Each structure stands twice: as structure tokens, then as C-alpha cells.
Amino acid sequence: MDWQAISLSLRLSTMTTGILILIGLPLAWWLASTRWRVKFLVEAVIALPLVLPPTVLGFYILVAIGTRSPLGQAYEAITGSRLPFSFQGLLLASVLYSMPFAVQPFAAALSTVDRRLMEASYCLGVGRLATFFRVTLPMAWPGILSGIVLSFAHTVGEFGVVLMIGGNLRGITRTISVSIYDQVEALDYAAATKTSLLMLIFSFIVLAITYALQRKPVQVWMTR
Amino acid sequence: MKRTSKILAAALVALTGIFLSPARSADPADPAASTAAIKVAAAADLQYALEDLVKEYNTKNPTATVAVTYGSSGKFFAQLQNGAPFDIFLSADIEYPQKLEAAGLTIDKIFPYAVGRVVLWAPKTTPVDVQKLGIKSLLEPAVKKIAIANPEHAPYGRASVAALKSLGIYDQVQSKFVYGENIAQTAQFAQSGAADVGFVALALAVSPKMSNVGSYWEVPFDAYPRMDQAGVILKASGHLEAARAFRDFLFSPHGIEVLKKFGFSLPEK
Structure with a gap:
């Protein structure tokens, strides 16, 4: 296995x-x-990666961070290295690509928190930031956690975007899904089967965790 | 709202920090990071021939190892124009290296290293004898799907199309095409039986993984333009000496022997 x-x-x-x-x-x-x-409008922009083909997203990112774009040139001038076909470039793309998988569950969870509880906290003299961390966040925690799990899993499974901007470099941009693609093309079915099975088990565990989290009623936190 | 903007600002600062941090290939246990690994972008028909050579080379030169990425030459060409950090490009044709040279992205001379051959390959499960029927096997009713490399960016795809046209059969079989992204994927389509036959590189057809499960008919050499395959060292390479050493290794008697074993003929000169 790779x-x-x-x-x-x-x-x-x-x-x-x-x-x-x-x-x-x-x-x-x-x-x-x-x-x-x-x-x-903001919500639509954030959700775009859900419906856009990864090739479109990958193509735009490649153009946006390439050596011919002002952004790509600025990055090269500051850091001396280039974004396309690098780990940093892949990281940037992954953040954009997985954003809805984090933000949507986060927002859904935060919006279910009863505003009156936060207002009560303000009235008791607790600041906004402290209220967020001590009241809002704990109450929204299951949703936050499923957002974290989903965005992690989605990045692990990312393929199209990685292929478009990663360049399939060993140890730098060859992720697990690209590695499976390589193994199939090399007719190395034994290796591909092993890695794919690992991915299958991983995906199942992730989904099981996500649904288990959603099943847990939020009241657990309320009754304390 | 002021606090929120403070958090936002903090997040932005953290982000900038991550992106501005120097390109680090992380953990030292990572072999690609700890040694001066030279990166080779190789046409997919070299998959097996190069595999053996690279394994050997890496045991002999543990300090300057070679890591190969296989794919279609056209895709590599596009990536190299966009600054992909490869040291050597081994194309399946000579035009892509020439275009890179014209764009001033290369160093040293272009080196032709092999001449590629196209074969028509069929798995044992396809009830058609390609060795006997040759190109006519494509007209058999049992042949419903023909795998071919995408002629847009794979030199082998262009050679296959040229051969079909010069053999006067292109229009009759065009509707049966399924396109592989590169020649290795094309071979995989046929090898797995997903396509009934496929136009693949001889270098792939002679590998044990394919020769054990199928047979091939060699497309007449004069039916398509000669497939001179050439390589080039990229100017942006950070490991010029190591790249040159590997290029010379390809042209060593042993390197030539392996390429011949995989059905490549050598460029004259």
C-alpha cells in the first residue's frame, strides 16, 4: 500500500x-x-463547490494561481516558490473545495442555538466572545463536530481538483485517491484493491460517526 | 460585531502564516523530501520499461533518487507551461519537447530516446483472433468498443487515428471508440475487458501483465507517422546534475537494452 x-x-x-x-x-x-x-448570495457562493464539477473548480484555481496570474506572480515574488503543483496550492484548493462541508453544518448548528440564552449571558455581563465559546459553541457542538468530520473526509476523498492542479507528484501532491488511479492504470489491481478497501472502511466509519452525532439530541447539553 | 471582526482578522493572519511559510515537504521520514529526488514526467507507454530501470537506478544512487509520474504527454506539456516542477520530461513524441524548447523552458539539447510502436491488443475474453485478422478484426460484430488514447493530447491516440485513416477503416469504426486519458488507461480499458480491443503501445503489450491475458497484432509501421519519442531537461530544474546523470543512464548500454526489451526501437543517428 502507498x-x-x-x-x-x-x-x-x-x-x-x-x-x-x-x-x-x-x-x-x-x-x-x-x-x-x-x-x-454569500450562501450560494459558499455552496458552489457542491454543484460545480471539480474540473471547473480545478481549472479556475489553476488559472488563478498560475504563473501568468497576478496572484500567482505575487505569491512567487513573496515566497520564491510557486503555488500550482505544490502542497500549498493543493491546500488552498482543498479549503475552497471543502468549504461548504464545514460552513453549512456549522451555520445550521449555530442557528439552532436559542438566542435568549446568549442574551441572558450578555445580561449577566459575559462578553460576546466569551459567550460564543462558553454558551453558543457547546450547544452547537454536535453540528460543529459533524462539519469537522465531513470536511476532513471530503478532503481525503478529493480527486478531480487534485488531478487538475496537483500534477501527481510523489510525496508532494499524490494523494490517496490519485494513487489508486495510478495503481489501476499500472494494472496493479492487488494494490488498488487494498487501498480502495481501506478507503471504503474509512468512509463507512466517518459516515457512521456523522449519523451517530446527528442522532444525539442537543438536549444533552441543555439538561446540565 | 467588533469581536467577530477580531476573530476574522486573527484567522486571516493565521492563514497568511500558513501560506507564506516556506515550501516544506514536512516529515524527514518522507523519502521524497530527505533526498534530492529528481522528478520525471514520463509518457505512460514507459510505465513498465522505466519501472525496472528506475528501481535499479535508485538502489545504485540512494542520494539522488528518481520519482516518476506517468501520464499523457499533452497533459504534461500543459502542466510544464504552467510551471510544474519536473526535472525531466520524457514525451511520447518529439513535438511537445520542441515546443517547450521554443518557449525557452528547457536546457541542453532535446534527446530522442526511442521510437514507439502501436499495436492492436485484445484480451483472451474477446472472441476475435487479432493476430490472424489484423485491422479487419475491428469490423467483427463481437468488437463493440475500441479503446483508443485521446488524440487531443496523447501522441499514441494521434498515431492510432492516423493508422486507421491510412488503412481506410476510420469512418467505419469511429462510432465504437472509447477514449482513454493516456495510453496506460487505454490499455487498462482493454485489459479489464471493458473494451473489446484497444490500440496500445507495444511497450505495454509486451509486459507480463498484458501478454499473459491477451494477444496483439502490430500495426504496420508505415501506416502512421513515425513516433519519435524525445525527452528534455527543464530549465527550472533544481537538480541539473542529477537530471543529466539520469538522462545518461537511459542511454547507457543497459538502459538501451531494457528499452529494446520493451519493444522500443532506437532512433537512428
Whole structure:
């Protein structure tokens, strides 16, 4: 089995999920609490990767970060390295690609939290940030966790975008799904079967966890 | 709302930090990171021939190992134009390397390393004797799907189409085509029986994985333009010396012997 690809996929997914927590939570919180009339436009943009073919997304990202784009040139001028066909480029693409899988469950979970509880917290003199971490977040936790699990799993399974902008480089951009594709093309069915089976088991466990989390009533936190 | 914007700002700063951090290939246990691995983009027909050579090369040169990515030459060409970090490009034709040279992306001379051959391959499960019937086997009713490499970006696909046209059969069989993304995927379509026959590289057909489960008919050499396969070293390569060493290894008597074993004929000169 291609352990290098597996470890790369895990590293990519962990970092993607970490970034998505950092930017997804504030974004979801804003979506859940804003009364802005054109909020639906922002929601549509975030959900785009759900319906866009990965090839379209990959193509746009490749053009956007390529050596001919201002963004790509600026990145190269600052860091001295290039984004396409690099781990950083893959990370950027993964964050965009998996964003709806984090933000949507986050926003759904945060919007179910009873506003009166937060207001009570404010009245008791607790700041907004502290209220978010001590009241809102714990109450929305099952939804947050399923967002984390889903975005992690979705990044592990990513294929089209990786193929478009990754370049299939061993140890740098050859993720587990691309590695399986390679093994099939090399007629190495034994290896492909093993890796695929691992992915199947992994996916099942992830979904089982997700549904188990959704089954848990939110009241667990309320009755404390 | 002020607090929210503070969190947003903090997240942005953290993000910038991650992206601006120097390109690091992470853990030292990672073999691709710890040694000066040269990256080779190779046409998919080299899959098996190169596999043996690279394994050997890497045991002999543990400090400058070679990692190969296989794919269609046209796709690699597009990626290299966009700055893909390969050191060597082994194309299945000579035009792509020439175009890269014209674009000023290469260093040293283009080196033709082999001449490719196209064969018509059928798995044992297809009830058609390709060795006996040759190109006519495509007209058999049992042949419903013909795997062919995508002529848009795979040189073998272009050669297959040219051969079918010059043998005067293209229009009759065109509707049966299924396109592989590169020649290895095309071979996989036929090898798995998903397609009844396939136009594949001789170098793939002679590998044990395919020769054990099927047979082939060699498309007449004069039915398609000669497939000169050439390679080139990329200017952006960070490991010029190592790349040159591997190129020379390909042209060593042993390298030539292996290429011959896989059905490649050698370019004259």
C-alpha cells in the first residue's frame, strides 16, 4: 500500500480542516446571525463547490494561481516558490473545495442555538466572545463536530481538483485517491484493491460517526 | 460585531502564516523530501520499461533518487507551461519537447530516446483472433468498443487515428471508440475487458501483465507517422546534475537494452 500517499492525504486533510475551523466558524456565525438581505448570495457562493464539477473548480484555481496570474506572480515574488503543483496550492484548493462541508453544518448548528440564552449571558455581563465559546459553541457542538468530520473526509476523498492542479507528484501532491488511479492504470489491481478497501472502511466509519452525532439530541447539553 | 471582526482578522493572519511559510515537504521520514529526488514526467507507454530501470537506478544512487509520474504527454506539456516542477520530461513524441524548447523552458539539447510502436491488443475474453485478422478484426460484430488514447493530447491516440485513416477503416469504426486519458488507461480499458480491443503501445503489450491475458497484432509501421519519442531537461530544474546523470543512464548500454526489451526501437543517428 502507498503509505506515503496515505500520510500525505492525512496531512492535507488535517490542515484543511484546521483552516476551515478558523475561517468557517466566524463565517458560519455571521451567516447564522446576520439579517442582511442579500445573505443568500454569500450562501450560494459558499455552496458552489457542491454543484460545480471539480474540473471547473480545478481549472479556475489553476488559472488563478498560475504563473501568468497576478496572484500567482505575487505569491512567487513573496515566497520564491510557486503555488500550482505544490502542497500549498493543493491546500488552498482543498479549503475552497471543502468549504461548504464545514460552513453549512456549522451555520445550521449555530442557528439552532436559542438566542435568549446568549442574551441572558450578555445580561449577566459575559462578553460576546466569551459567550460564543462558553454558551453558543457547546450547544452547537454536535453540528460543529459533524462539519469537522465531513470536511476532513471530503478532503481525503478529493480527486478531480487534485488531478487538475496537483500534477501527481510523489510525496508532494499524490494523494490517496490519485494513487489508486495510478495503481489501476499500472494494472496493479492487488494494490488498488487494498487501498480502495481501506478507503471504503474509512468512509463507512466517518459516515457512521456523522449519523451517530446527528442522532444525539442537543438536549444533552441543555439538561446540565 | 467588533469581536467577530477580531476573530476574522486573527484567522486571516493565521492563514497568511500558513501560506507564506516556506515550501516544506514536512516529515524527514518522507523519502521524497530527505533526498534530492529528481522528478520525471514520463509518457505512460514507459510505465513498465522505466519501472525496472528506475528501481535499479535508485538502489545504485540512494542520494539522488528518481520519482516518476506517468501520464499523457499533452497533459504534461500543459502542466510544464504552467510551471510544474519536473526535472525531466520524457514525451511520447518529439513535438511537445520542441515546443517547450521554443518557449525557452528547457536546457541542453532535446534527446530522442526511442521510437514507439502501436499495436492492436485484445484480451483472451474477446472472441476475435487479432493476430490472424489484423485491422479487419475491428469490423467483427463481437468488437463493440475500441479503446483508443485521446488524440487531443496523447501522441499514441494521434498515431492510432492516423493508422486507421491510412488503412481506410476510420469512418467505419469511429462510432465504437472509447477514449482513454493516456495510453496506460487505454490499455487498462482493454485489459479489464471493458473494451473489446484497444490500440496500445507495444511497450505495454509486451509486459507480463498484458501478454499473459491477451494477444496483439502490430500495426504496420508505415501506416502512421513515425513516433519519435524525445525527452528534455527543464530549465527550472533544481537538480541539473542529477537530471543529466539520469538522462545518461537511459542511454547507457543497459538502459538501451531494457528499452529494446520493451519493444522500443532506437532512433537512428
